[in-house]
Amino acid sequence: MAMKIVVGGGVSGIVSAILLRKRYNNVCIIEKENELGGLYNSISCDLGVSFDHGSHFLRSTGIKELDEIILRGVTPRSWRVLGNLRGGSYYGSQLNKNSPFLDLRCLSRKIYYKGMAELINCTNMNVKYNNLEEQLIGTFGKLLTEQLFRPIISNKYYGCPLNELSVNSHKVLGLSKLLGFSAQATREIKKIPLYDEKLGFHSSSEGNSNLKNYYPIKGGIGNWIDLLKRQMINFNIKIITGANISQVKIEDNKINSILLNDRRQIDCDLVAWTIPTLAFLKAAGISTNSETEAIQSLYTSVYHFVFDKLLITDLHYIQCYQSEFKTFRVTLYPNFQRNGTNLFNLTAEVVSTSPPDLEVLSKIVISELVKIGIVPENLEPLYRFSDIILNGFPLPSIKLDKRNKDYLRQAKKSCDNIHFFGRGIGGYFTTNPILIDVYQRIKNL
Ligand SMILES: Cc1cc2nc3c(=O)[nH]c(=O)nc-3n(C[C@H](O)[C@H](O)[C@H](O)COP(=O)(O)OP(=O)(O)OC[C@H]3O[C@@H](n4cnc5c(N)ncnc54)[C@H](O)[C@@H]3O)c2cc1C
Numbered sequence: 300m301a302m303k304i305v306v307g308g309g310v311s312g313i314v315s316a317i318l319l320r321k322r323y324n325n326v327c328i329i330e331k332e333n334e335l336g337g338l339y340n341s342i343s344c345d346l347g348v349s350f351d352h353g354s355h356f357l358r359s360t361g362i363k364e365l366d367e368i369i370l371r372g373v374t375p376r377s378w379r380v381l382g383n384l385r386g387g388s389y390y391g392s393q394l395n396k397n398s399p400f401l402d403l404r405c406l407s408r409k410i411y412y413k414g415m416a417e418l419i420n421c422t423n424m425n426v427k428y429n430n431l432e433e434q435l436i437g438t439f440g441k442l443l444t445e446q447l448f449r450p451i452i453s454n455k456y457y458g459c460p461l462n463e464l465s466v467n468s469h470k471v472l473g474l475s476k477l478l479g480f481s482a483q484a485t486r487e488i489k490k491i492p493l494y495d496e497k498l499g500f501h502s503s504s505e506g507n508s509n510l511k512n513y514y515p516i517k518g519g520i521g522n523w524i525d526l527l528k529r530q531m532i533n534f535n536i537k538i539i540t541g542a543n544i545s546q547v548k549i550e551d552n553k554i555n556s557i558l559l560n561d562r563r564q565i566d567c568d569l570v571a572w573t574i575p576t577l578a579f580l581k582a583a584g585i586s587t588n589s590e591t592e593a594i595q596s597l598y599t600s601v602y603h604f605v606f607d608k609l610l611i612t613d614l615h616y617i618q619c620y621q622s623e624f625k626t627f628r629v630t631l632y633p634n635f636q637r638n639g640t641n642l643f644n645l646t647a648e649v650v651s652t653s654p655p656d657l658e659v660l661s662k663i664v665i666s667e668l669v670k671i672g673i674v675p676e677n678l679e680p681l682y683r684f685s686d687i688i689l690n691g692f693p694l695p696s697i698k699l700d701k702r703n704k705d706y707l708r709q710a711k712k713s714c715d716n717i718h719f720f721g722r723g724i725g726g727y728f729t730t731n732p733i734l735i736d737v738y739q740r741i742k743n744l
């Protein structure tokens with residue numbers, strides 16, 4: 300009996316497999332690593348605390364059938380229901396403990412007033428921008444683009460000129476909205492949709508949806524993958540791990556089998572492909588039309604620490620926009636997990652354009668944690684571990700975007716019983732938009 304095959308065992312692959320199984324009988328998922336989960340996985344240390352090695356929270360989507368899948372087994376006994384996350388931001392050498400958005404009031408008075416005036420005067424809506432630079436100037440004005448966005452986005456994170464970056468690529472960095480004016484004035488101004496899109500409320504507790512965030516009381520977000528895996532087992536989904544795709548066989552515009560590197564052949568009549576499209580083209584023996592010039596990529600590294608003193612802030616996470624700092628984001632586990640120990644663990648993420656020197660960066664990150672006001676001065680961690688995350692944050696360049704689209708076009712043309720999902724195909728990077736896309740497209744199969 301031909302299978303419905305899902306390639307890739309990250310969350311998009313797992314959710315695709317469960318959704319397919321609800322509609323068809325024989326479903327199989329293939330993951331090249333020995334464990335499922337992709338960018339959702341956790342590690343624990345000898346001290347008894349865990350760290351996430353990628354994404355951190357499980358968030359409901361508001362779509363009933365999808366939430367029933369992703370929240371199955373997420374019970375109050377073992378999961379903390381967080382509602383809105385308490386995010387903070389660090390910019391202009393100041394920690395804003397109320398909001399994760401960059402606070403413009405840290406700018407010099409002159410730049411702040413002129414920048415806000417320009418922001419208010421940018422009144423064009425529904426403009427089709429060609430690149431991020433055009434979008435930022437059109438949305439926030441020239442001054443803020445130069446003084447604020449360029450140093451952070453171009454210099455600190457992407458190492459790429461703004462006019463070579465894709466539209467909306469600032470949003471992945473948490474820079475979709477800015478803080479300005481007073482809290483009350485912002486509430487009033489945000490009633491106008493144009494300004495609602497670019498100004499954030501002054502407090503994390505304001506203006507959020509009913510969607511909730513969840514985190515395990517013990518362990519890390521990897522527990523979510525365990526729950527999803529159990530669901531797949533209950534549904535009799537065949538799980539193959541530690542296997543790579545070596546060939547995809549296509550006949551009459553249809554994939555009819557997939558060959559694994561251990562020589563197993565799996566016959567199929569439908570495939571959900573959640574890994575990079577290029578891997579499909581290669582496995583199908585299709586030469587790519589796209590130019591082969593190397594495209595710059597980014598390195599994501601994570602720095603896990605355990606301290607024996609209370610973290611100074613009670614925030615769940617902090618976005619660090621300080622352009623000369625290496626730290627991108629810090630996640631403060633005890634503030635949402637209460638792990639039952641007297642240990643204080645956190646993870647800092649760093650995005651860099653060259654391979655990171657983990658030893659050096661680990662020291663820099665600690666000094667930045669002190670400056671941000673997360674840990675006291677002269678505090679040595681009880682434990683530290685750093686690592687590079689393979690296939691972490693993508694560089695959202697126009698070139699990469701175009702190449703991804705070319706690959707996808709070519710792949711879709713080659714057969715009509717394959718569907719491409721997940722971050723591997725480009726487009727979406729954050730989880731819920733990916734899962735909603737998976738859900739809507741599988742529902743319509
Ligand atoms: C540091 C970091 C922080 C993040 N924070 C957030 C956040 O705060 N909020 C948010 O929404 N998102 C966040 N994300 C993004 C989130 O992790 C992704 O949206 C999500 O994991 C995408 O799932 P996926 O299944 O599409 O891809 P992946 O998780 O990358 O899974 C792909 C899977 O396919 C497997 N695979 C690859 N090649 C093959 C092959 N040839 N054969 C078989 N299997 C293969 C991989 O091993 C992997 O398991 C973060 C990501 C990183 C790196």
